[in-house]
Amino acid sequence: MAENTYDAIVIGSGISGGWAAKELTEKGLKTIVLERGWNVEHIKDYQNNTKDPWEFPHRGGRTQEMIENYPVLKRDYPLNEKNLKFWVNEQESPYTEVKRFDWYRGYQVGGRSLTWGRQSYRWSDLDFEGNAKDGIAIDWPIRYKDIAPWYSYAERFAGISGNKDGLAVLPDGDFMPPMEMNVVEKHVSARIKEKYKNNRHMIIGRVANITQPHHDRTNCQYQNKCWLGCNFGGYFSSNSATLPAAAKTGNLTVRPFSIVTRILYDKDTKKATGVEIMDAETNQTYTYHAKVIFVCASAFNSTWVLMNSATDVWEGGLGSSSGELGHNVMDHHFRLGASGRIEGYEDKYYYGSRPNGIYIPRFQNVGDDKRDYLRGFGYQGSASRSGWSRNIAELNIGGEFKDALSEPGDWSIGITAFGEILPDHDNKITLDKEKKDKWGLPVLSMDCELKENELKMRKDMTAEAKEMLESAGAVDVNTWDSGYYFGQGIHEMGTARMGLDPKTSVLNKHNQVWDALNVFVTDGACMTSAAAVNPSLTYMALTARAVDYAVSELKKQNL
Amino acid sequence: MNRREAINRVAWIFGGTIIGGQLFLEGCTRPASTTDVAGLFEKDQMDFLGDIADTILPATSSPGAKEAGVGEFIPVMIRDCYTEEDQKIFVEGLNKLEESANKKYQKNFQQLSAEERTALLVEIDAEQNEYYATKKEEEPNHYFRMIKQITLLGFFTSELGATKALRYNPIPGRYDGDYPYKKGDKAWA
Numbered sequence: 180m181a182e183n184t185y186d187a188i189v190i191g192s193g194i195s196g197g198w199a200a201k202e203l204t205e206k207g208l209k210t211i212v213l214e215r216g217w218n219v220e221h222i223k224d225y226q227n228n229t230k231d232p233w234e235f236p237h238r239g240g241r242t243q244e245m246i247e248n249y250p251v252l253k254r255d256y257p258l259n260e261k262n263l264k265f266w267v268n269e270q271e272s273p274y275t276e277v278k279r280f281d282w283y284r285g286y287q288v289g290g291r292s293l294t295w296g297r298q299s300y301r302w303s304d305l306d307f308e309g310n311a312k313d314g315i316a317i318d319w320p321i322r323y324k325d326i327a328p329w330y331s332y333a334e335r336f337a338g339i340s341g342n343k344d345g346l347a348v349l350p351d352g353d354f355m356p357p358m359e360m361n362v363v364e365k366h367v368s369a370r371i372k373e374k375y376k377n378n379r380h381m382i383i384g385r386v387a388n389i390t391q392p393h394h395d396r397t398n399c400q401y402q403n404k405c406w407l408g409c410n411f412g413g414y415f416s417s418n419s420a421t422l423p424a425a426a427k428t429g430n431l432t433v434r435p436f437s438i439v440t441r442i443l444y445d446k447d448t449k450k451a452t453g454v455e456i457m458d459a460e461t462n463q464t465y466t467y468h469a470k471v472i473f474v475c476a477s478a479f480n481s482t483w484v485l486m487n488s489a490t491d492v493w494e495g496g497l498g499s500s501s502g503e504l505g506h507n508v509m510d511h512h513f514r515l516g517a518s519g520r521i522e523g524y525e526d527k528y529y530y531g532s533r534p535n536g537i538y539i540p541r542f543q544n545v546g547d548d549k550r551d552y553l554r555g556f557g558y559q560g561s562a563s564r565s566g567w568s569r570n571i572a573e574l575n576i577g578g579e580f581k582d583a584l585s586e587p588g589d590w591s592i593g594i595t596a597f598g599e600i601l602p603d604h605d606n607k608i609t610l611d612k613e614k615k616d617k618w619g620l621p622v623l624s625m626d627c628e629l630k631e632n633e634l635k636m637r638k639d640m641t642a643e644a645k646e647m648l649e650s651a652g653a654v655d656v657n658t659w660d661s662g663y664y665f666g667q668g669i670h671e672m673g674t675a676r677m678g679l680d681p682k683t684s685v686l687n688k689h690n691q692v693w694d695a696l697n698v699f700v701t702d703g704a705c706m707t708s709a710a711a712v713n714p715s716l717t718y719m720a721l722t723a724r725a726v727d728y729a730v731s732e733l734k735k736q737n738l
Numbered sequence: 739m740n741r742r743e744a745i746n747r748v749a750w751i752f753g754g755t756i757i758g759g760q761l762f763l764e765g766c767t768r769p770a771s772t773t774d775v776a777g778l779f780e781k782d783q784m785d786f787l788g789d790i791a792d793t794i795l796p797a798t799s800s801p802g803a804k805e806a807g808v809g810e811f812i813p814v815m816i817r818d819c820y821t822e823e824d825q826k827i828f829v830e831g832l833n834k835l836e837e838s839a840n841k842k843y844q845k846n847f848q849q850l851s852a853e854e855r856t857a858l859l860v861e862i863d864a865e866q867n868e869y870y871a872t873k874k875e876e877e878p879n880h881y882f883r884m885i886k887q888i889t890l891l892g893f894f895t896s897e898l899g900a901t902k903a904l905r906y907n908p909i910p911g912r913y914d915g916d917y918p919y920k921k922g923d924k925a926w927a
Contacts, residue, residue: 231908232895232927240891242818361915401910528919531910532926566925567894567904575863577856581795581802584894585903587925 193290197417225408519653831881
């Protein structure tokens with residue numbers, strides 16, 4: 180048994196698990212990371228990164244065979260032949276959809292930190308105080324001041340490039356030099372600032388791509404193919420940053436193909452003693468023991484682990500005593516916006532493929548602004564010159580057509596809205612014990628839908644997009660709404676929320692499970708509300724903060 | 739690529755005007771049959787497809803689609819990426835194209851002069867554009883739009899297309915958002 184005993188166990192190796200591993204090992208704890216998927220080795224396993232476009236037999240597209248094998252992934256852009264191996268095998272790991280739910284998973288060392296969008300924004304107190312002020316769900320147990328130093332800590336290590344824009348709604352961070360807007364974005368940004376009297380802003384995206392060499396990583400080379408994995412380590416991932424740092428301490432063990440089936444709970448001490456795993460390759464069961472356990476398996480799978488733990492004490496599993504485990508699912512709703520043409524600038528172009536765009540932070544329900552819905556949304560987008568796939572009405576066949584397509588077309592700008600979804604008890608995941616995965620384990624069942632607040636917001640998202648682009652001088656502005664299904668934001672949040680009261684929350688203000696204080700949940704599951712901004716930077720900060728607390732409590736022998 | 743890029747690409751390259759909304763976003767539950775398309779891999783068929791592609795994108799100051807290998811690329815895409823229904827439309831469409839050539843010139847497509855080939859495909863292209871202007875979603879696709887789209891994709895992402903008709907720089911190393919452009923400069927691949 181002794182060889183299976185560590186100081187700390189981390190379940191999952193994505194953004195949150197990688198951070199937990201780094202922090203725990205750097206503080207001297209012998210730590211094992213249990214990852215259910217295969218071992219992605221940094222650089223070695225990014226073979227497609229160095230391929231030229233013509234080396235892909237379908238040039239990156241999707242075959243009918245892929246479409247059959249990936250009934251969920253096919254629903255949106257992630258299904259493609261270039262990075263298929265970074266997405267879950269859906270045949271092995273099904274789930275149940277009471278209502279349509281698009282769940283895009285990455286079961287491998289590094290998780291979705293390999294494929295994430297890398298947009299990295301701080302929350303402000305507008306977000307942390309929102310629930311209390313609006314009387315929605317429950318109050319967050321923390322405020323901006325509690326997490327601000329941890330945002331700085333996370334930004335400094337991860338390497339977030341961004342501009343200090345001085346906006347209250349989107350606090351500045353410890354940034355690397357920002358990426359650059361192109362000339363048309365600068366033009367639109369200036370027009371928006373002027374038209375909206377400095378109440379709306381278009382800024383360069385804050386992104387986890389490094390613009391200077393950082394630790395052992397080379398600065399971003401502007402290839403814009405991050406989601407194939409980056410041989411330069413140009414963007415933050417567990418594989419490029421946190422796991423190597425953890426390994427350097429000599430305190431890290433990573434065990435791939437390890438599906439944690441439950442947390443072992445001692446009802447006398449009211450603490451976890453370890454975990455039970457199934458080896459995904461051999462189906463053998465093993466147990467691991469530790470003083471502290473970090474659950475970072477991605478929001479829903481973290482909750483799945485809790486639901487399957489301590490069921491002899493609580494039928495609904497560890498953390499279910501509040502009645503909130505599995506509830507309050509959130510995501511960001513999007514897939515709508517506007518685009519238009521910008522006249523002029525024919526003598527301007529750009530060099531390099533910038534893996535980042537512009538961002539328009541939330542302006543709705545901020546200050547004096549009031550809407551007929553709560554919270555709000557931001558826009559992500561970019562300006563560019565069109566390429567060879569554009570339509571040229573007069574030219575359809577022949578040499579002139581080809582030569583015209585070989586040159587860049589007009590400038591256009593497009594913006595896509597990303598909106599906050601309110602926590603709602605009725606939006607939930609449960610265990611479906613009838614359906615089993617490849618390993619005979621019960622699967623999750625999703626039952627979530629947009630409610631009135633989000634539907635009202637969506638009308639405003641396209642209307643404001645059109646008005647802003649037109650105000651900024653764009654012509655032929657079109658709005659689009661491709662519809663949204665829960666999960667498509669790939670920002671699953673909630674299901675084990677933090678709170679001030681064990682009767683209404685699963686976790687306390689340090690991300691400890693109220694019912695087992697040596698179990699910490701620090702990924703998307705812990706979120707009490709969703710804000711409008713991309714969530715991963717907040718998971719990094721919360722994880723580092725929770726580890727700091729856990730280790731201080733261990734030293735005091737409180738855990 | 740990030741999410742914004744990916745969305746753009748799907749909506750822009752593969753969506754909207756591209757064949758069958760279902761091709762890239764919904765798919766088909768029926769297994770793709772290869773019986774109809776096996777013939778496309780015959781040398782003479784790939785030569786025929788190459789000549790069609792080369793009429794759409796001929797050699798100019800940069801190589802044409804045939805030299806860039808589009809004749810070999812089309813069968814791969816039709817076999818692997820298209821539904822059985824679209825495969826059938828495509829194979830039958832090639833016969834229709836020959837019929838049109840014979841009707842107009844009493845010759846097969848490959849016996850036509852370059853000018854005749856272009857004139858014929860301009861007509862067929864106008865026909866497919868007209869068809870799509872009123873086409874309902876459930877109505878079948880037009881073979882010539884398939885050919886044209888695969889030709890554009892196959893050419894501009896080929897080695898010759900990307901490096902000769904466009905500018906290809908796999909490792910730019912930096913970003914300049916105010917980069918000079920003069921008419922005639924190629925777009926980035």
